Amino acid sequence: MLDFEKGRFHRYRLSEVPYSEFESEISCLLTDKETVLFTFRAGRDGLLFTTKRLIAIDHENRGKTDFTSIPYSSIDVFSVETAGWLDRDAELDIYMKGIGKFCFEFDNSTSMAVICKHISVCRFN
Numbered sequence: 001m002l003d004f005e006k007g008r009f010h011r012y013r014l015s016e017v018p019y020s021e022f023e024s025e026i027s028c029l030l031t032d033k034e035t036v037l038f039t040f041r042a043g044r045d046g047l048l049f050t051t052k053r054l055i056a057i058d059h060e061n062r063g064k065t066d067f068t069s070i071p072y073s074s075i076d077v078f079s080v081e082t083a084g085w086l087d088r089d090a091e092l093d094i095y096m097k098g099i100g101k102f103c104f105e106f107d108n109s110t111s112m113a114v115i116c117k118h119i120s121v122c123r124f125n
Contacts, residue, residue: 013089013107014040014047022046022057029055029067037118040106047104049118054094070096072122080116083108094119 019039026048030036038049046057058066077095083106090112092104106112 012042013105014042014110015107016110017041017046019048022048025065026055026057026067029069038115040110049115051122070094070102072119074099075119075123078116078119080112082112083110 017039019036021041022036022039026036030050031052033051034053035051036048037051040047044059048055048057053072054070056066056068056070058068060066074096075094076097079093081091081093083090088108090106090108090110092106092112092115093101094104095101
């Protein structure tokens, strides 16, 4: 879940998964010419990087699902910490206008350089 008070997404590490795991529930939310590029899962929840935004998916209790959209244009600054040999996870911190900081934790197989490049390209287009 995207916690606006604590600035964290979920308590589990995100692992890359195929887009097909979320396609049926997310395809109706995509705009024209918007494409999903990276898809991650943490438990039942997900984080998708599209050509226009980040979409956080939170499967809540009682069958409810929360979708949070973060346009790249709202990101002021981002920071990445790569995985090391003792600390086996990678982190992406994003700072957004009027909201604050969010931290996303990824497993050590995630290519943070590719994600950084993607945010940089999309942020300034």
